[in-house]
Amino acid sequence: MSKNAKRIIGMGTLAGMVIAYLSLDESTRRYLAHIGKQVPYLPYRYWI
């Protein structure tokens, strides 16, 4: 696969994810944002 094709697929996936996120209702977005903020702490929490 050419470099350009890979780039197009990558950008398409990213655009798809953004569209999917924007199509969610506000509550689900807040839930995902909340979970996203917690993710960096998970390794610490696992090892306590």
Add this chain to the structure above:
Amino acid sequence: MDYEAIVIGAGLGGVSCASLLAKNGLKTLVLEQSDIIGGCCSTFEHKGYKFDTGASIVMVSDPLEKFFEMAGKPREDYIDLIPCDPIYSFITADGRRFTVPTDIDETSDIIEAIAPEDVEGWKSFCALGKGMFDTMSDMMTTPMNTMTEALAMQLKFPSMYHYMPYFLRSHLGVTRSFFKHPTIQATVAFQSYYAGAPPELGMGMMGFIALMEHLGITYPRGGMIAIPEGMARLGREYGMELRTKSKVDKILLEDKKVRGVRLADGTEITSKIVVSNLNAKVTYFKLIGAENLSSWANKAIDSYDLAMPCPMVYVGLDARPELEAHHTMQTPSVQESNDAWNYCYSKGTIPEKSGCLVSWTTESDPELAPEGHHALNVVYGGPVPYAPLGDNWDLLKDDIREGVIKKMEEVIQPDIADHIDELFISTPLDFERRLLNPHGAIYGLFLDITTSAMFRPNPRSRAIKNLYLAGASTGMGGGVPTTIASGVITSNYIVQDHG
């Protein structure tokens, strides 16, 4: 060593763990700072009335039954559980009042009268939930505190993956996947709010509490304290020692390993094992000390938020209240619950509009009040911030008194004020003073999927050797069944490690 195991705190997690350790032959001492045991699951006497401190019902008695099974004694000999039916009377944001019985089919008829479009959702919800509970019957007392244990659980309950999407969603997400009508959604989604998290952030699994209640709820004869007292009586029969008014100031360490505790009066008691039933932040930051923890452990404990606290109001009446069930819930709409979190709680203000939960304990056990009198526990206004902006809880007590009377006039009967014999208030600050829960957070740490099971502080501490944790800060968080389950799980770890 003076003892083989010392348990700090005689809450449900502490007492269940200590009693099972004693049953397994360990010389065990429980140290409780208060003059009564049970922590948030307790009952105290005031002018002839017996009021429950916090917890007001037993839902899902499996962990309690498991405790007695492991202890080798019949539960009936220690605790008498009275069935409660109907489960709730609801007063919803759109002004409806209806009472929900235990029977699932009768509940279906009630849903049909309000929201015919949700009857199918209710049936699917019950079928899925019952399937989940049947296949994962002893899930609560099965540990899931490490990746290995999670894998073992998956192997033990192969159908668990079917339910995974519901574990990963929010409480509101699960509710919406079955119910469309806002009134029905509100009656299913309020549970996480009363466990200290708004429906849009609470754990999806909590959505199924609305079904668990239909599998039977009970109230212990003698008040909620009958549960820790029953378990402690059993523990004493196996040699467990329990001291009240014994506050622990420090967990003593030697080379990152526990060697005992120091009490507030300076007495040192040595022990090979220490179990803390306190909030994990208190255990690690106050009793162990941040200086004795690695930066990794400090960061982990610091990363947890506390669950939202609730003010409680205890009311003695000289007449029978006009209520229909042990519990009456004035439930806010889902939107109001989420808004309370997003626009009030997170900014330190008290929501103007909120619901309340009335527990009519004398409906189930008339002995809790003098003859002809009744006792109510009222969770007033739902969860609130610990420190209201610009004010102190002690200064707000008059406002709360006025507000709760107005609320009871609305929820119970217009002339309720004429029948109030006793009324006193416990604010989050009072809970902090009496129970030593930081910020009065009776549910311990905030609960969502990033702070539960293997991401909640491990019952077998990975920071300090021979330190164990039990209670609301571990496993699946606060609540009667989950904290008893935590004690069972922790005792199993100790028996494996030291038995």
